Amino acid sequence: MNKKRLKEYAVSYSFLLPFAVFFIVFTVIPIGYVFYLSLHDGNFLQAQFDWVGLKNFKDVLQTPDFQNAFKNTFIYMLIEVPVSQFLGIFFALLIKKKTRFSHVCEVIYFLPMLISMVVASVLISYILSNNGPLNLLFQVLGMKPISWLNGRFSAKMAVMILELWKGGTFFIFVYMSAMRSLPADCLESSRIDGANVVQETIYVVLPLIRNAIILCVTMNTIWQFQIFESVYMLTNGGPLGATQTVIYEIYQYSFKYYRVGFGAAASLVFLLVILLIYGLENLLLREKEQTKRRGENV
Template sequence: MTTQSSSTPPVSLANPQPPHALAGSQRETVVAWLFLAPALIVLGIFVLYPIAYLFYLSFTAGNFTRAGTHWIGLRNYWRLVVTPDFWQVLGNTAYFTIATVVPSLVIPLGLAVGLNRAFAIRGALRTAYFIPSITSLVAVGLGFRWLFQTDGPVNALLKTVGIEPIPWLGSTVWAMPVLILLSIWKQLGFNMVVFLAGLQAIPVSRYEAAELDGAGSWQQFWHVTLPGLRPTLVFATVTTAIFTLRSFEQPYVMTGGGPLNSTNLLVFYIYNQAFALFDFGYAAAAATVLLAVTLILVYVQLQISREEN
């Protein structure tokens, strides 16, 4: 008797997902994209598109008073290279940024360390130091302009101690330090709060261990506080530098970029090129340089944060 053998299909060693599980995963992906869509649309319209259009505009010439624009390639960037005023503005911006960022980190850090301890009026002092960071920069600029005008309160105070009045805002030497002082005062409260948050995240056990090892207050600051604040310091440095690089209100309200271009900062320079001279392509090229510097700062922050993790 002949027996017909039936062929048995090979058993797969893999464990494929059931069809309903795969459908559920695809459904979750679709739902996730639906929830992300509004944010992505806003990001594309208000961030990505303006950046792309800025980059395109930097390769064109023309303005809104003429019939459109035309492509000129890298000429706007070459104009930046050969224009002395642009290099002076870059120098002003570098000086302004460095002279603002360093005190805007050191002073708030000292205040945060002092105000991190418990004493009677700690809350009132924290509030008082934070108030400048929530005030209007235009209003503060007008106030500083009144304080430092030739016949203002600062010169009146100097006169009482026998010092001749100084033309603060009309001097190529003193005008920039006044703008720097304003920016430091404006940024002080925000950085103080950031450092306070960082200090409170450092475990108390580290200070107790350091104290048991015989470390004094200064040694605890260098070997416990500063290492514990490293991510906070990176964040505060980058945000303060970006805030300083995009400074516009200070020269606009107080000096108009003068005297003799000595307080002309990069954002104010871009504004004048675009909306006073209507040279939008050249202004876009300068703005692209500013964007590149900002992206470099953000990249550095991300790299350092990645190393910390």
């Protein structure tokens, strides 16, 4: 290799050096340290950790709290992801045309994104409290008030409402941007052929924003696995563990019960589960897209 080629390689790789350093310091080393902790027992108050091998991983899989937390997390994911995507597409369809009404709606939809999850949790907690505005409305309508945060099912609903309101609005803007960038001739052709609004949406709009749907579904799936603040602020995992999530339990065991090794093992197990779900989801969505393209080519 001559000096000129060597210099070109050196210059090229020098641009990657800052990212490589950042990746090693903030990703590789922390994950390696978490793996180290997962093989030991102890807490940060001790001078050293005791080697326990794979015992923490075995305990994670056998602990009822984590089994319940995994179940709740999957329930959140299976309900939140399709509902938030449906609502995101629905509201994006309403405001895809730029009008005064759409500009007002954009401002309203954008407001939840401006406040933190803590503030949003306090607000929703007040609205759903026993003497809150929602129960007062129920009483005016002659309905029984609901103790939202004290029932197992209703507490789950409260967390889902908060997650939908706080995080679901993001997808409205993604779908709205995708719809506004669609070629006008495709939509005009469908109208000339006599397609109504529903047919145009199903057979024209949705296929054309397929990539945006894949992106939003993937992002939302990962976000649902990371639910923590809403549970911590609204229900604290209760009642009777009905709203526990995996991230919440990792926090509890690591920083409340001081079982750092157990929490590290749980986080690695959870990481593997997320990667598996992401891989399967991505494979199914991509396979469906490729199958549709083959059908179109035929």
